[in-house]
Amino acid sequence: MVEGKILEDIKERFLEFDSDETKRLVKRAVDELHIDPLDVVEKALRPAMGVVGEKFEEGEFFLSELIVSGQLFKEIMSEIIEPRLSVGEAGRRLGTVVIGTVKGDLHDIGKNIVATMLRIAGFEVIDLGVDVPAEKFVEAVEKYRPDILGMSALLTTVIDEIKHVIDALKSKGLRDKVKIVVGGAAVTESFAKEVGADGYGKDAVEAVRVCKKLLGLKD
């Protein structure tokens, strides 16, 4: 009850871009009400971002609102959420994951959350950043020999990049040496299957689950 109310309040303040009040409420939720920081992300902040996206699509918000909300989300992650997540299982080495946002796409908030959650779960994560061309993904697979390659795509216009990367890996004889996991707002489970990815994650929790599963590790 209390949890639902504060998560709703966080969402509302976030959508007013009230930085100080949103941060105060997020701190209260995790430190005083002991709500799981990841629940604050998935049940309040991410849905709020979804509303920002809808309002942008409807013409009520403009690019400036996308930028401001992206910045606020990042600040909350680095100042409040991440420092409170880094305890727990960290330190185990379950495997190596190379991750990046595909070429043409600059969205990285979701990809960064996935990278953080994988690190906390015990994976070594090599983050290639955003706007990553196929050649760079291939080079990284050759160099680091990761167990898993993760690709993020939020724009429907760049979705074919995932296929380009998979084709490039095939032509170098590397496709069978790495498991491929994909996600991001533009990706669906059926698209993942269609392009021959090994796994799909709709959020960071699923991302960790699917990576563990692909390596035969217990959840």
Ligand code: B12
């Ligand atoms: C913030 C934002 C921006 C910010 C991004 C800041 C940043 N550093 O990331 C800025 C201002 C840069 C931006 C720019 C643009 N954006 Co924008 N943006 C958004 C918005 C509102 C939120 C995205 C977000 O961060 N969500 C929160 C995170 C936590 O969620 P998430 O990304 O989905 O990630 C989760 C899962 O998807 C999953 N996941 C993510 N990656 C991966 C990877 C793997 C391997 C796995 C397993 C899982 C996984 O786990 C994550 C955590 O739970 C979305 C709306 C939306 N609903 O997505 C639009 C949206 C993605 N943007 C959109 C558009 C159109 C643009 C622009 C073209 C606008 C313009 N006219 O310039 C530009 C494109 C720039 C570019 N070349 O990339 C459209 C895309 C439409 C489409 N169908 O393609 C959207 C959907 C808005 C809309 N509804 O119209 N944007």
